[in-house]
Amino acid sequence: MDEVDAIAELIINYNELNSSVVTELDEEPSPLEFMRFVAKNTPFVVRGAASDWKASQTWSAQSLKEHLADETVNVAVTPAGNADSPSQNSDGTLVFAKPWEEDQPFPSFLDYVIQQEKQPNIPPGEVRYAQTQNDNLRHEYSSLFAHVPPTIPFARIALQSPPDAINLWIGNSLSTTALHKDNYENIYVQILGRKHFVLLPPHCQPAVNERMLKPVRYVRAEEGSELRMGGEEDGGDVPFAIWDPDRPGENRTQYSGMVEPARVTLERGDMLYLPAMWYHKVSQSCSEEGICVAVNYWYDMDFSGPLYPLTNFVRSVNASRNKD
């Protein structure tokens, strides 16, 4: 095809009609106001929306350790904070690196996270991140669940369903979540520390350089030994973005320079609406105590209507182009 490059046209056309600055609201939207953002598949942030949550008011390293004094939790462990990220294996091949997962008493997990953050001169060693995205706040961390609302009312009413999952994230500034997307409407809430989001709408797929990567998991051969990359995981190759908007010159496609990533930092108590299928890269800064804690609510997205098939269409046209 393309005397006129339809993909370039799409990206430019969208940029002309949409701002890459995330709208800031001073208070939670009504269900109708929220639905207008859902209709436009466009993010917003509500500053201070969760300031009066019990979690915001009471959580600290100390209180979390007290609440979870006797709990054992699942921890994702990686050499450099690169869980679920494109990473090079020993022969230089790019693979999709999954974390080693191990159970650990919560207090010693949190001590490790804090010590690593607060004593940066000590060689970093492994990075530990509580990031099980399996509705963990209603299960593994259920003793904390009463400290947050059981649902986000404006989202529940607008989307007509309870949250499919509520996830708690606890880690330090060494953990990063690589650019990816989820088929969920996402309400992301910062409790302690800060999160730094880089966002791209779904039609930017041709800019993110999605590749089929072999899934590989870090493994610890025996207790106390160092992590090493294991063999290929079952389930086949996974499509994953290898372009990083923070290193725009590397792994770029001809479209990477055309997209306009939105950047927003969530401070303590802030709430982000991250629309379904948006690419997001997330990094974090810690509270003075040396931890970063967030909660997110996943609501099922609506696959009916034109957006999901049209997003697939962009991927498909881009794939055809790459075959030319």
Added chain:
Amino acid sequence: MDEVDAIAELIINYNELNSSVVTELDEEPSPLEFMRFVAKNTPFVVRGAASDWKASQTWSAQSLKEHLADETVNVAVTPAGNADSPSQNSDGTLVFAKPWEEDQPFPSFLDYVIQQEKQPNIPPGEVRYAQTQNDNLRHEYSSLFAHVPPTIPFARIALQSPPDAINLWIGNSLSTTALHKDNYENIYVQILGRKHFVLLPPHCQPAVNERMLKPVRYVRAEEGSELRMGGEEDGGDVPFAIWDPDRPGENRTQYSGMVEPARVTLERGDMLYLPAMWYHKVSQSCSEEGICVAVNYWYDMDFSGPLYPLTNFVRSVNASRNKD
């Protein structure tokens, strides 16, 4: 491109996730319920929504003639009810035929419409249709405006604007509106007679066989003479669908057979939400009196968000394919 045909995939993917049956509601939606349909760019019909409007309760051929006894109105005149339609000119070329427009006293216009409808054995002659889509109900027909609501509350609240135009349509069963689309959110209300809609979502552009047609207007050289096609109008060729879902074998593209047109008939008092950019073909049946009367409210569509650029993208990919 295309070992895999991305356009075919798009149409099939959409069909799998969406019904081609128009949702029927028993009462008007709330603004939030309406916004859910806007978000999905998906039509619905509300049976009987306008039954208690003064227009529904009081309009008849007689009452309209009384209200507009002294008014002169703009009438679109065509040989066969084909205003704003692809039509063949004398040498067989397909052109975009615009109607001859003339001013006429309203009572004699309505008598003509009724007589033509009620006496089908008389050779039909010209077809007359009051169809100026220039906010005519608040201007040319302003004496009738108090008989309908000044806005549709659920739409005004959800879309945060008053209607951009409110249009009145008066004609008989010989007039048809060819398959086309508008960049407006449309609330269409049937007052007398019935309207038959054939609907296709915006991504079906590759199925409708859009061509660049020369705009030509019917003209009447002198009073009393027959209409003939005039020369080319200014403004350049217009892109227009030449596939007619009611004659699916003619002027088809390789995609025409894949789309699933939705069909819905509005009875007296029914209201249709016709989402922005949807292709619609409209034909009509008359009341016992021999007229068909409807009112529609156009609200500005939101060009931000992904749908408008993605709809352009489908057109652009299809155009590239046709060039291959």
